[in-house]
Amino acid sequence: MKRLTVAATVAALMLTGCASRSDGTTEITPSGAVASADATALLAEYGLAGKDTVQVIDHLDRLTLEQRPAADLKASVRPHELVLSRGGRQASLAVPGDRFYLSVAPYVNKTHDCFHHSLTTCKGELAAEDVGVRIVDETHDEVLLDEVRTTFANGFVGFWLPRDINGILQITYGSKSGRTKITTAKESPTCLTTLRLT
Template sequence: MKRTVIAAAVSALLLSGCAAQGGETTATAPGAAPSAASSAPSTVPPVPAGAEALLAAYGLDGRSTVEIIDHLDRLGGIRRPADLRASVRPDELVLSGRGQEFSLPIPDDRFYLSVAPYTDRTHECFHHSLTTCTGELAARDVQVTITDEATGEALVDETRTTFANGFTGFWLPRGIDATLTVTYGGKTGETKIYTGQDAPTCLTTLQLA
């Protein structure tokens, strides 16, 4: 099955994640609690030794990797820690700040995809940055469906309010092909997604038209 994933500018974005705030560009191409798809993972990887001090410095101690991702993605504006970088990879969360860097493992049966639908402005992204990425449609109610192509099961079918950063995140089963559809203000966008090891965790190319 052909997998449609966002691969533009991969080499430039693998380390930096999304563009920083204020780094949006004009698009030229035409075109909150976790959902039911994010049921509790079968295993919760432990926090690596030595990471506790860094997590505590940002008020993240005592949280699992899933909880840290959910928390940071919902922050916006001045609430975002200015000196913390948090990049979501398919199998880990890379945190860096105060001269330290740690990788926190993501449960091996879950994949986090953060989606920023747009109408006019977007930016390139591959690995979602929880502390710098911004999307056009912040705090908007959008209707979202995510359908597993192999089984036809609707993994998500609900109205979401986008976070303060313009994204909304989904914990999905790992290793699936699916169809994502978003509707807002009478406009709709649809795209194929994939949740494998080489897939992006950030989707910013879904234009609503």
């Protein structure tokens, strides 16, 4: 019981702000479906009933800052699960086993530390801006994406990528650009805030 309490405390701390890395553990369910009655209840309270993990993540990351339920709902994206928390209650939804969600906040002047992306509290510098994105999967020598995307109101842009790859992410913004290595392994960050555009 003590171990579960410690794990729950660590997980709750991880859900405040943009989350830094931790060894806290939470239960991972085997599919992308709603994981428990607690998760179902939490989703229903925010109009997300019936949505799977991918749909919940996509919806929450695209909310305007005014629509974000930051004071109530915390939602942290981990490599294998989405952890939801509200008022001491916690539930998780599994991320599909073959997919990995990476949310990126490119920046010019100002950034912040982040490891696990918080869908309801993280905020980047470049909101609602068009950026050119090129993602190359070096593991399979394949271009996964090469197009213009618009950053969300929170300054991030999210990508559903294949799991267990090593790749290169390049972002251009006007005359500025940046490039970095990415991975989608089981211990990889879901939040990238270190890509400076120069």
